[in-house]
Amino acid sequence: MIVLNNEQAFFYHPIIKYIPSGIRRYIMMCDIGEFEEIRLKRGLPLSVCIKSESFFITKSGAVLKSPQNTITISDKDIDEAVSLISNCSMYAFEECVKNGYITVENGCRVGMCGDIIMRDGKVSTIKNISGLNYRLAREIKGVGEGVAERIVSADKVLNTLIISPPGCGKTTLLRDLSRILSDRGYKISVVDERNEISGVQKGRAGFDLGALCDVMQGGEKAQVIELMTRTMSPQVIITDELGGKDDVKAIKKATRSGVAVVATIHASCKEDIKKSDKELYNCFDCFVTLGNNKIEEIYCDD
Amino acid sequence: MIKVIGSVLIIFATTLYGVRRASKLSKRHKTLEKTGLCLQVMENEISYTNCCIDDVLNSVSQICEFDGIFNTCAKMKGFVRERWRRSVVEDKVRLCLNNSDCEILLMLSESLGMVSREEQIKSIIHVRNLIEQSQKEAWEEYMREGKLLRGLGVGAGLFIIILLI
Numbered sequence: 198m199i200v201l202n203n204e205q206a207f208f209y210h211p212i213i214k215y216i217p218s219g220i221r222r223y224i225m226m227c228d229i230g231e232f233e234e235i236r237l238k239r240g241l242p243l244s245v246c247i248k249s250e251s252f253f254i255t256k257s258g259a260v261l262k263s264p265q266n267t268i269t270i271s272d273k274d275i276d277e278a279v280s281l282i283s284n285c286s287m288y289a290f291e292e293c294v295k296n297g298y299i300t301v302e303n304g305c306r307v308g309m310c311g312d313i314i315m316r317d318g319k320v321s322t323i324k325n326i327s328g329l330n331y332r333l334a335r336e337i338k339g340v341g342e343g344v345a346e347r348i349v350s351a352d353k354v355l356n357t358l359i360i361s362p363p364g365c366g367k368t369t370l371l372r373d374l375s376r377i378l379s380d381r382g383y384k385i386s387v388v389d390e391r392n393e394i395s396g397v398q399k400g401r402a403g404f405d406l407g408a409l410c411d412v413m414q415g416g417e418k419a420q421v422i423e424l425m426t427r428t429m430s431p432q433v434i435i436t437d438e439l440g441g442k443d444d445v446k447a448i449k450k451a452t453r454s455g456v457a458v459v460a461t462i463h464a465s466c467k468e469d470i471k472k473s474d475k476e477l478y479n480c481f482d483c484f485v486t487l488g489n490n491k492i493e494e495i496y497c498d499d
Numbered sequence: 500m501i502k503v504i505g506s507v508l509i510i511f512a513t514t515l516y517g518v519r520r521a522s523k524l525s526k527r528h529k530t531l532e533k534t535g536l537c538l539q540v541m542e543n544e545i546s547y548t549n550c551c552i553d554d555v556l557n558s559v560s561q562i563c564e565f566d567g568i569f570n571t572c573a574k575m576k577g578f579v580r581e582r583w584r585r586s587v588v589e590d591k592v593r594l595c596l597n598n599s600d601c602e603i604l605l606m607l608s609e610s611l612g613m614v615s616r617e618e619q620i621k622s623i624i625h626v627r628n629l630i631e632q633s634q635k636e637a638w639e640e641y642m643r644e645g646k647l648l649r650g651l652g653v654g655a656g657l658f659i660i661i662l663l664i
Binding site: 289291294321324 | 545616
């Protein structure tokens with residue numbers, strides 16, 4: 198694509214405005230729609246991830262498997278990228294930085310790594326950022342139709358756990374499930390701790406999550422699940438990336454209240470969950486396993 | 500008659516020069532005082548709100564009603580570190596700041612918007628303390644040299660006239 202100016206580039210894809218100006222034109226030479234991730238590492242070549250495989254971008258805009266004639270990321274590029282993603286206000290993203298990411302427009306998440314500063318045994322901040330990973334959020338309408346058919350039984354949504362390793366499309370599937378279930382008349386509450394599912398910007402969702410969907414972004418997942426159950430009277434709660442014991446407690450509480458939960462977790466298969474966290478496993482009736490951006494298995498206790 | 504007019508003009512010119520030098524000392528003190536106040540407001544805005552740096556700069560220039568570096572920086576476009584540097588350099592002469600004042604203010608550009616809240620506040624407090632120190636020195640300098648410069652202006656004029664007569 199021939200780029201005339203920055204505004205034209207920003208219109209092409211929202212993530213472009215968060216890419217440092219020095220490498221923006223090389224990214225624009227490629228088909229950004231294919232990219233799942235764009236990786237910037239100080240002093241190392243610019244790499245991208247397409248269909249879970251890593252590639253390097255050359256100065257001529259070609260996408261190659263080997264790092265030859267590639268674009269090297271300079272200190273200035275990383276500093277500029279940090280300024281762009283934080284809007285020159287790192288202090289305002291302190292809570293996100295503690296968790297190693299900043300969410301920018303349209304649910305795109307920029308993961309960061311560098312020197313961790315610990316205080317009282319907890320991560321306080323990340324300094325001297327050495328690498329950034331732009332994870333491009335996608336909206337694929339219809340991807341969840343098959344799953345939605347299986348997880349609705351007798352007009353009731355079953356408690357569903359979507360299982361996959363990172364980067365296999367859990368959030369994309371969750372987003373589409375929210376839209377499908379909401380359009381079928383279920384009241385949905387999306388608990389979006391990292392603003393990835395909804396991509397909310399100034400109170401407006403960046404993705405189509407359906408007409409009956411309420412979104413609460415930020416905050417501790419467990420607390421927000423309880424809050425949404427009490428205040429928004431949802432029929433289904435949708436949330437991403439379950440982790441701690443508190444999350445399990447909150448899900449148990451929600452399901453006891455008669456609210457269905459559709460959630461995701463990082464794992465390779467349901468047996469792993471069964472072995473490692475029986476309590477969490479018992480909360481769910483239906484398990485959807487993803488791999489290589491495909492639905493591998495749907496298992497429901499009918 | 501011409502001699503009288505010439506003498507008056509010489510006295511007027513030298514007095515004006517003395518007064519201007521004195522007023523520059525006074526303006527430097529006032530600029531540093533207001534800049535310290537702006538830094539205090541900035542610290543509060545960053546501590547108690549979650550606003551981005553552009554909103555903080557706009558709030559500071561509105562609250563303090565001071566046409567200084569914060570105001571210039573808020574009007575500029577680009578990365579805040581670069582904007583801050585350019586604002587300090589551009590406003591140096593207008594605000595009667597000296598090189599050491601500018602160096603203190605430029606220290607802020609290293610951290611502005613690029614560090615955690617705690618570190619940002621620490622750096623603002625550090626710069627504010629240094630500015631307060633400079634402000635004290637500027638006040639002492641004004642008290643010491645302000646009246647002297649005004650008097651010297653008149654005196655120099657009279658001296659030139661005596662020499663010419």
